[in-house]
Amino acid sequence: MSTVHDVLVVGAGFSGAVVAERLACSGLTVLVIDKRPHIAGNAYDVKDKHGVLIHPYGPHIFHTNSDAIVDYLSAFTAWRPYEHRVLAKAGDALVPIPINIDTVNTVYGLALDESTIQDFYDSVRQPCTHPCTSEEVVLNAVGQDLYEKFFRGYTRKQWGLDPSELAASVAARIPTRTNHDDRYFTDRFQAMPKDGYTRLFERMLDHPLIDVQLGVDYLAYRRSSKAESSNALKALHTVFTGPIDAYFDHCYGPLPYRSIRFEHQHLPGIPNFQPVGTINFPNDFEYTRTTEFKHLTGQTHSGTSIVREFPTDQGDPYYPVPRPENEARFKRYAALAEQEVDVTFVGRLAQYRYFNMDQCVGAALKCAQGIVQKFPQQTPNIHTTRARRHTA
Ligand code: FAD
Ligand code: UDP
DSSP states (O other), X not given: OOSSEEEEEEOOSHHHHXXXXXXXXXXXXXXXXXXXXXXXXXXXXXXXXXXXXXXXXXXXXXXXXXXXXXXXXXXXOOEEEOOOBEEEEETTEEEEESOOHHHHHHHHTOOOOTTTHHHHHHXXXXXXXXXXXXXXXXXXXXXXXXXXXXXXXXXXXXXXXXXXXXXHHHHTTSOOOSSOOOBSOOOSEEEEETTOHHHHHHHHHOOTTEEEEESOOHHHHHHSTHHHXXXXXXXXXXXXXXXXXXXXXXXXXXXXXXXXXXEEEEETTOSOSSSSSEEEOSSSSSSSXXXXXXXXXXXXXXXXXXXEEEEESSSSOOEXXXXXXXXXXXXXXXXXXXXXXXXXXXXTTTTTOOOOHHHHHHHHHHHHHHHHHHOTTOOOOSOOGXXXXXXX
């Protein structure tokens, strides 16, 4: 393979890996780099030293309503059906979240059913025609008391902001149920990659036209003297999936990204720690939630491994912070990005969007199509994904 690749992809997470795979299947040579020592970005999973498969960057559950995205990813993995359930601590009780009939009945000692729950919500909600903030979204749905019990404290911990300071879209991720459905997600497809996310990425990047180099920081390299004299990271086109403000040297000031300190723990000899995958702690502790990985992965083991999430401003950027002033700053960076004709920005950090994994895959598939059109002379590569389909 020539030293100068057709395309350099910065970041080996979902966004970068999908773009790389699609471009390689279109006949382009691709170099994927990541500053971390592993592929898979934040979806990376690995066995801890006790042999339990964990997600070092927090729990990742795949869910989508897009058949096309499932179809695409199924070329690289079989699936283990899994429906995530979350309980939240309210006083001494653990109750379903999103709020459903059972949540309300347990919290208030009521016996509501599907015919009476909406009347209850109507009696407590604070109607708002066009909710603009996360506070307004929740008050509009369930009123002050349930807001205080389940949303205000959690959100203040998670974001370091009051829900009144966050865009409506954040709390709108969590619906209010008028039935007994206690699943966290209602997407048609909910599953975990059978052999884990990292294995899925290994298969995705295992293509003769893809090279992968880990432990390489593109921005540090760009600043170094090597950048001028070497062809190492030169390419006709670059796809950047890191933070967009960092790419432009924070020239309009830093975009806030929220981080998390993950405290992992192995509990030997304890087969099960908690009744469901995740428990949320809206008003207790400094951490927001605990997740027990064996629920997600279905692994059997004599012990168990859990993670507690402590949100923080320090550390790796994990979450864009959806609020109007950040969106305005992002738009200024996006305008600079438009002028970079040989660079495409895609992904949760580069597009500054609170994307789930399936949304990253969708955005990356679209992005790859656009790039292929810039290289019209290429013929489709014979190593198509269809030949590598995995069956459940
Ligand atoms: P990333 O995965 O962040 O990948 C970007 C990569 O670029 C990183 O590996 C980074 O090291 C690399 N990079 C950055 N800058 C440079 C540079 N200068 N040089 C070289 N490399 C660089 N989504 C779901 O659908 N379901 C879930 O249950 C879920 N749970 C989540 C839980 C947590 C705690 C978090 C933080 C996210 C969760 N997500 C979930 C979202 C999911 O992680 C993202 O949608 C997805 O992983 C983003 O993929 P990406 O490729 O855009 O970014
Ligand atoms: N949220 C909350 N209480 C909960 C669960 C969620 O207040 O019990 C709010 C909080 O602001 C959180 C947002 O809803 O950041 C989105 O929750 P989600 O579980 O989707 O967050 P993620 O898994 O992306 O961290």
